Amino acid sequence: MRETPLKIGIIGIGGFALAHHRVILELEQKGLLKLICTCDIYLDMMQETIKELKFEERGVRIFESYLEMIENFKNHLDLITIPSPIHLHGEMHSECVKRGLPVYLEKPPTLDYQELLKMIEIDSSAKKQTNVGFNFVVQKARQKIKERILSGEFGKIKKITFIGMWPRPASYFKRSPWAGRLILDNKLVLDSCFGNAISHYVHNILFWAGRNGIFSWDPVKTVEAELYKAHNIQGTDTVFVLASTENVPDIRIAMTHACIEKTPDIEKIHCEKATIYFEGNARTDEGTGINCQICWHDGKKEVIAEPNGNLLLENILHYANYVTGKEPRPLTKLLDTEPFVMLNSLLYIGARKIYEIPQNYKHVSYDANGETYIEIEKIRKVLEEFIETSSFPSMQKINWGKKGGKASREQVRNLNKIVRMMLK
Numbered sequence: 001m002r003e004t005p006l007k008i009g010i011i012g013i014g015g016f017a018l019a020h021h022r023v024i025l026e027l028e029q030k031g032l033l034k035l036i037c038t039c040d041i042y043l044d045m046m047q048e049t050i051k052e053l054k055f056e057e058r059g060v061r062i063f064e065s066y067l068e069m070i071e072n073f074k075n076h077l078d079l080i081t082i083p084s085p086i087h088l089h090g091e092m093h094s095e096c097v098k099r100g101l102p103v104y105l106e107k108p109p110t111l112d113y114q115e116l117l118k119m120i121e122i123d124s125s126a127k128k129q130t131n132v133g134f135n136f137v138v139q140k141a142r143q144k145i146k147e148r149i150l151s152g153e154f155g156k157i158k159k160i161t162f163i164g165m166w167p168r169p170a171s172y173f174k175r176s177p178w179a180g181r182l183i184l185d186n187k188l189v190l191d192s193c194f195g196n197a198i199s200h201y202v203h204n205i206l207f208w209a210g211r212n213g214i215f216s217w218d219p220v221k222t223v224e225a226e227l228y229k230a231h232n233i234q235g236t237d238t239v240f241v242l243a244s245t246e247n248v249p250d251i252r253i254a255m256t257h258a259c260i261e262k263t264p265d266i267e268k269i270h271c272e273k274a275t276i277y278f279e280g281n282a283r284t285d286e287g288t289g290i291n292c293q294i295c296w297h298d299g300k301k302e303v304i305a306e307p308n309g310n311l312l313l314e315n316i317l318h319y320a321n322y323v324t325g326k327e328p329r330p331l332t333k334l335l336d337t338e339p340f341v342m343l344n345s346l347l348y349i350g351a352r353k354i355y356e357i358p359q360n361y362k363h364v365s366y367d368a369n370g371e372t373y374i375e376i377e378k379i380r381k382v383l384e385e386f387i388e389t390s391s392f393p394s395m396q397k398i399n400w401g402k403k404g405g406k407a408s409r410e411q412v413r414n415l416n417k418i419v420r421m422m423l424k
Contacts, residue, residue, distance in 0.1 A: 006033050007077050010038045013043075024316070037060060037072075061073070070095060087188065094118075107132055107199055107200065110341065111195045112188040112415070113415055131331060132333070133312070134331075138331055149269070156272050157248050163263060163387055165379070167261065170371070188416060190348070193239060194347065197257070198255050217337075223241060226404035227239055227351040228355050230356075238257070240254050240386050256383065275294075349415055362374050
């Protein structure tokens with residue numbers, strides 16, 4: 001227990017900020033951190049949450065404006081977390097860094113590549129480097145497997161694949177003004193399963209591919225993509241991606257929210273001597289944990305299993321320890337997210353269009369709470385076929401499949417223009 005807990009502020013109370021508040025409360029009870037201020041532009045809607053979190057009893061100052069908060073507390077805060085909507089990250093990060101505040105920034109940092117470059121530049125003069133909250137990098141078992149990959153034990157990585165089927169009800173896309181949007185208030189949002197909800201796993205894939213030490217992510221070279229939507233949204237809810245990076249020629253990722261079945265989130269690293277099946281959020285009797293199987297091509301098999309703690313808590317605590325000098329670096333720096341933001345950008349540039357799934361290929365169902373779910377017909381089979389053969393829906397003789405296209409990293413400057421064309 002520290003004699004003097006680090007003083008922290010959180011921008012936001014509702015939405016995912018609530019998860020930050022609950023974690024900070026737990027760390028506060030352990031004497032490690034102390035929440036001294038927070039804010040939300042919808043304060044009148046947050047009164048029940050404010051009571052639940054006992055801000056008054058804890059002496060937490062509450063503001064409506066984040067700018068007013070950080071201006072008043074810039075000389076009192078040790079760090080600040082930003083779990084706000086994606087398109088607000090750039091501005092909020094800049095204002096906090098200007099005031100000398102170390103920043104824990106929720107993922108994704110931004111999905112506007114040009115904005116990311118500006119954020120990286122701003123962060124180069126920061127008192128402490130920003131951490132981006134991609135949670136799974138904190139797992140020690142993951143880091144140990146990366147060490148073994150780098151040592152050459154498994155041979156060269158030939159291919160990495162991932163399927164993400166995360167059902168989301170229609171209400172998910174109505175939960176906030178930016179949900180499912182390409183653009184809001186003239187700013188790029190690019191909210192999608194790939195760029196937001198399941199983005200941890202995209203970041204993880206690039207982590208496995210990086211060759212410059214444990215904390216490295218491989219630069220993206222080319223991307224081929226097809227984008228679809230079954231929900232009534234601006235953006236995409238179903239993504240097929242074939243990518244190459246500097247060190248891995250074959251990365252296949254297929255994701256959708258237009259489903260009713262949740263599949264295990266298994267990252268498959270296909271190496272010359274073994275295939276690694278890494279599930280970092282496996283369901284266990286105790287909660288969640290790591291389930292990793294290493295299947296050697298000579299028939300040997302290794303199983304690694306260990307429980308997860310609270311990953312968000314562990315990430316925030318790691319950053320607090322970095323701020324105090326107990327850790328040498330943030331787990332994920334802004335610069336480390338360049339491959340992820342590049343890959344997400346090239347999806348849109350390569351695909352050039354988001355195709356709507358025709359009504360007769362969509363099935364509607366309802367859960368016990370009356371929530372509406374839309375599923376694309378035989379979507380799991382289509383996703384699995386793509387991962388197995390790299391055949392996009394347009395190549396699978398599926399009536400709704402429409403050919404996408406390919407993009408390379410030098411085309412990233414066209415992102416804004418192409419996204420705006422998608423809205424016409």
